[in-house]
Amino acid sequence: MNLKLSLTTDSNATERARQANERRKMASESLADAWRRIFAMKLTESDRQKLTEVKEAMDAGLIGRNPQDCVTKSGRPKAFSKAEALRLWQDLQERKREETLRRMVEETPSNYELVTSSERLLEVVKAALTEPIIAVDTETTGIDVYTDVIVGVSLTLPEQDRHYYIPFKPTIDERALPSESLEILRPLIESDEVKKIFHNAIFDIAMFKRHGIKLNGLAWDTMTAMHLLNENEPKGGYKLKKLAPKYLKVESDTFDELFGDDAKFSEIPLDIALVYAAKDTHLTYRLYKFQRYHMSKMPEMMRYYETVEVPLLPVIVELEANGYILDLDFAKEYGEKLRKEAEQLHKELIAELSPYYDGDGELNINSPQQLRPTLSKAIGRELPNLDAKKTLKPLRKEFPIIEKLLEYKRIIKLSSTYIDSLPQKQNPTTKRWHSRFNPMGTVTGRFSSGKDEEVGNDNQFNVQNQPKEARRMFVAPPGKVIIGADFKAQEIRCVAYLSGEQVLIDAFNKGKDPYAWVASMYYKRPYHEVYKNPDGSDTPERKLFKTVVLAYIYGTSKWGLADQLGTTPDEAEKLMKDLSAELPRLSEWVKETQEFAAKHGFVWMDGKQRKRRLPDAKLKARWGDKETWKKISRAKRQGPNARVQGSSSIQTKVTMIEAAKMCEQKGNGWRLWGTVHDELLFEAPEDFTREDIYDIERVMTESYRFGEVPNGTDIEIMKRWGEGMTVDEWFARKEKGLIA
């Protein structure tokens, strides 16, 4: 039955009578009719799903209508509505949840054990110390590893096939061990002989560290390993609860599904906690076996995983825990200055634009929908969009209002994303700022920063994209400096190595800048002429070839390159052709990489250490099939880029491990401070020596070689991030007594 209102009638009385009739019919309709009526309604896919579930449960006699929903207050029978059905769905979920929990407890495997005495825990630890490898997981009060605490530890002992959950206070159940009893676990967690498997080890290592326990013997992390085995898992797909059903065919409910999203682990009944938590390590171990089996078919990847990605994890924990100090006075002053500037600009923009605004109220400058027509009128020219680069910037000289708008947007972005937001992210416990460095945050192997893979934390932020203005808020601790060391021309050295392009290799062997080197060949002019201007700035020739070389590697179109160079697409295309004539091997390498991807659907990164799977590269587009063609083109660009970016990130990661070792050997406050793709940053005591700098140079240039291509590094000394000086300047100032 459709509830279409008759809009043609103009008699309210007839309409009311008709509606009353409808109501009577609905009131006396059968349940089956009600369902037909509900399913005839316009429904969202998720509602339809839910309603189907409810109907099935009702038909099976599992649930029925709530008696008080069947009659109205006045005692008349009430129709079964969509809203009531959706309420029943909620009830159904609750019933299912209880049923699942009851079954979980009832079916607790006999080899799962709840440990509730320190005597028993001691025995478990003793047993675990005889195992070659175990799986470990922590349950906590929350996800802030500097503030929250452990409320339970699960252990899987594979040889004995025993799985334990050990609850600690502040778990509310009185059987939970006092938190001091975590000490009993220390010899096991700190043992180097007993190897450990985790799912998301960074979190658990940090939690143990929070309790003063240093994890040793880390062997595998099923979360990071999964990224190597398939970097294309769907978003959110690296959770254990997603991987277990997919790869182990084991059903697995998430904590939120079972207990609701505001539940605390410390408060759930221990019989349920046991089966839930012990299952986690049990599954982690099974996933480990599965992953090991598959990765062992790619021995080079396995070696890379175990010698680079795994040892990197404790390094990241230390790096994150060290954290940052922000100059809050500076941030406040700078923030206020920006706010004032923004206010003034906003006032002026509103005053100038309001006469052209058609809508109600005040114009919202941040709304493209409102701004585009308004600004178009104001300048007397129809703007297709508000794209800063393509539309606005070319007009900034001509129209002061656009110049003003761009400046306003820049300031708003700077203060809202960085200057105002960062000071609020101080950790309440450590009083420092802690970022996240996710070693598998990208499909190519680079680090991502800021977002936790499992669950976000409001205090996390991206350190890798801080603009220069915001970097100045980050300061070295008292008595210390920040030392930045980057890989000079990392990706170009990498591509020289991967392609074997002799022209580039020659340039690096002679210690020359590769772009100037190519420019010098192309223009047949001496190297020094095209390298730098007398005042030290870049020459146009070098700039041009830097853009063209990078465009070539990254698959930029002639239109994209023309855009960057301000030339015509034809001129850009000619430059690309000329370049491929100058660097024939590079050009062949790009082609070979694309052909490899088209044939195999993936590419390798340095040797066969990492894979970038590009299934779209294998697609074939029929003539006119634009969608498919776009996918193929994208995969073609991704191939060479992934090899360069991925191989470079391997160099950074290997070097990072060596850098951490160096810091540990030096002691005396030496620490890894951060990493930004092609750069490592150190925190070091102010009285560092020339020898220390040589050590950094050695670590940077010798830890990971791209074949015969030499590495290079530039080192900078800073008190404030981004405001640095060279090593020579530092020591010169020191001699003059300008530095204490």
Place this chain on the structure above:
DNA sequence: CATAACGGGCGC
């Protein structure tokens, strides 16, 4: 009122 998609902008 919460969530997702998207444009735009910062980094390498």
Place this chain on the structure above:
DNA sequence: ATAGGCGCCCGTTATG
């Protein structure tokens, strides 16, 4: 047959 690669985060807009 015009989007250079890899990220994260902001504000707006659309949606339920």
